[in-house]
Amino acid sequence: MFLVIEMPEVIVKESGIHGKGVFAKKDFKKGDIVIKYHLKPLTKKEFDNLLESQKRLTSFQDGTYWLFSSPERYVNHSCEPNVHPNFKDRCDFAIRNIKKGEEILTDYTKDEVPGLNIKCNCGSKNCKGVIKNVLES
Numbered sequence: 001m002f003l004v005i006e007m008p009e010v011i012v013k014e015s016g017i018h019g020k021g022v023f024a025k026k027d028f029k030k031g032d033i034v035i036k037y038h039l040k041p042l043t044k045k046e047f048d049n050l051l052e053s054q055k056r057l058t059s060f061q062d063g064t065y066w067l068f069s070s071p072e073r074y075v076n077h078s079c080e081p082n083v084h085p086n087f088k089d090r091c092d093f094a095i096r097n098i099k100k101g102e103e104i105l106t107d108y109t110k111d112e113v114p115g116l117n118i119k120c121n122c123g124s125k126n127c128k129g130v131i132k133n134v135l136e137s
Helices: 044-049
Strands: 010-014 020-024 032-034 039-042 058-059 062-068 082-088 091-094 103-105 117-119 130-132
Touching: 020 103, 039 044, 044 062, 082 103
Parallel strands: none
Antiparallel strands: 010 020, 032 091, 039 062, 058 062, 082 091, 117 130
16 A cells, blocks of 8 residues: 655655655645745764665755655656745745646756766656766765
């Protein structure tokens, strides 16, 4: 059985792009806040002790490693995203109108994901093939 995480405006469920994904439970207009982050700060030692699969669920901002919680940790990458991260306000906001039922997608290269280097599965016509960030951990 697949775990479904439901929030007031989004739901986490199976994604055709990768594992779990976040989907809109309502329409969002361009500029709306879609997801508010629930972040846990990590020390460098805590970050270093994470499994490689968990490191993909982090960001490095202002000298601190941050571990994403649910639902933001399940937002998948797309080379044609519909949200953009705003780390200062700890949220993702819509960069275009998003319809109810649509998967929420971001561009991982716009965030500082330490050591990011994975194959892209977004399937968009402008897919880059690889999602890479050269940030040193």
